[in-house]
Amino acid sequence: MITIFFYAFIAVAAIQVVYFLLFGTFAFAKLKRHKQHNLPVSVIVCAKNEAENLKTLIPELLQQAYKNYEIVLINDASSDETQDVMEAFQQENSNIKLVNVENNEAFWxxxxxxLTLGIKAATNDYLVFTDADCVPTSKNWLTEITQHFSSTKKIVIGYGAYAKKKYSFLNLLIRFETLMAAVQAFSYAKLGIPYTAVGRNLAYHRDEFYRVNGFINHMKIRSGDDDLFIKDAATGKNTAICFSKNSFTISQPKLSFGAWFQQKRRHVSTSSHYKFIHKFLLGTFYITQVIFWILAIFLLFTKIWMLTLGVFGIRILLQYTIIGFSASKLKEQDTLYLLPILELFLVIIHFGIFITNMTSKPTHWK
Structure with missing residues (x-):
């Protein structure tokens, strides 16, 4: 029986090795830019009850070292001072446009x-999206993002990082999960099968939005303005990835495990609407992760523990190599210190999210 378990362990380890080799398409990728200069851009920010965060974000957007852009601020039926903050900045800056959204019974x-109303109100065809609760890490954010547009590349997927908190295991876990999600997203995009993006750092041409009728295919699904749009609109030919350090956005991470768990529930809930190929690839990676860890822990307490440790070591070494190069690109090297422990925690947490989402629906946009 132990021999059968060991062979199964080798099989799932081999599958994991294949996945990490696929992730190498991003880990060893070279940054490609196109000679685009000052394309007319509309930066779109949708905010609901984000008055305080907007006071930080808008000045950062106004300081972008970019000549040809406007800022479209969408007040999504806020009940705080969001509208007042937006109007105050608009009065002092001519390149700010406001869109005030009233609650609509059909789209409550x-x-x-x-977002659809904001896109329609935008003056320019090149649209760059971010969230009210994050900021660009550089004044060259727009320059970096737009340099990935070309005659064929109409969608640009960027990296949305989280701020680092010292001596916080939760913060390390959140950033490691974000890193792994980005590695998969960028790798699949490099392989020609893009499946997701983060709405806090995403850009696309208006034509791509209208080509797929906007969000109409999933309008009734509260989440997914980023990944479900990518599912409909992104292809291997029209999608580029941007991972230069000056192109990142940074958000404040959740400070409690419960808040982060609920956030991840919302994100994961959209995955059931992905294309079959993506559900299969993502599901297989996770399932083999689970089996790998279960068998590894079991076999390490048997008489073949040395063989088990050898297979375990090969897989972990390859993981450190691929994720290490990826982490270096995305400036998340400190997440490598506890990599096996963080991975094991994520495996358990994702299983908990799967079970919880089967029994109740997560809450969505404020």
Whole structure:
């Protein structure tokens, strides 16, 4: 029986090795830029009850070292001072446009409805999206993102990082999960099968939005203004990835495990609407992760523990190599210190999210 378990362990380890080799398409990728200069850009920010965060974000957007852009601020039926903050900045800056969204019975609390109105109001065809609760890490953010547009590349996927907190295991876990999600997203995009993006750092041409009728295919699904749009619109030919350090956005991470768990529940809930190929690839990676860890822990307490340790070591070494190069690109090297422990925690947490989402629906846009 132990021999059978060991062979199964080798099989799942081999599958994991294949996945990490596939992730190498991003880990060893070279940054490609196109000679685009000052394309007319509309930066779109959809905010609901984000008055305080906007006071930080808007000045950062106004300081971008970019000549040809406007800022479209969408007030999505806020009940705080969001509208007042937006109007105050608009009075002092001519390149700010406001869109005030009233609650609509058919689209009550639907961020996609608010974003659609903002896109329609935008002056320019090149649209760059970010969230009210994050900021660009550089004044060259727009320059970096737009340099990836070309005659064929109409969608640009960027990296949305989280701020680092010293001596916080939760912060390390959040950033490691974000790193792994980005590695998969960028790798699949490099392989020609893009499946997701983060709405806090995403850009696309207006034509791509209208080509797939915007969010109409998933308007009734509260989440997914980023990944479900990518599912409909992104292809291997029209999608580029941007991972230069000056192109990142940074958000404040959740400070409690419960808040982060609920956030991840919302994100994971959209995955059931992905294309079959993506569900298969993502599901197989996770399932083999689970089996790998279960068998590894079991076999390490048997008489073949040395063989088990050898297979375990090969897989972990390859993982450190691929994720290490990826972490270096995305400036998340400190997440490598506890990599096996963080991975094991994520495997358990994702299983908990799967079970919880089967029994109840997560809450969505504020």
């Amino acid at each position: 609390g639907n961020k996609k409805y608010a």
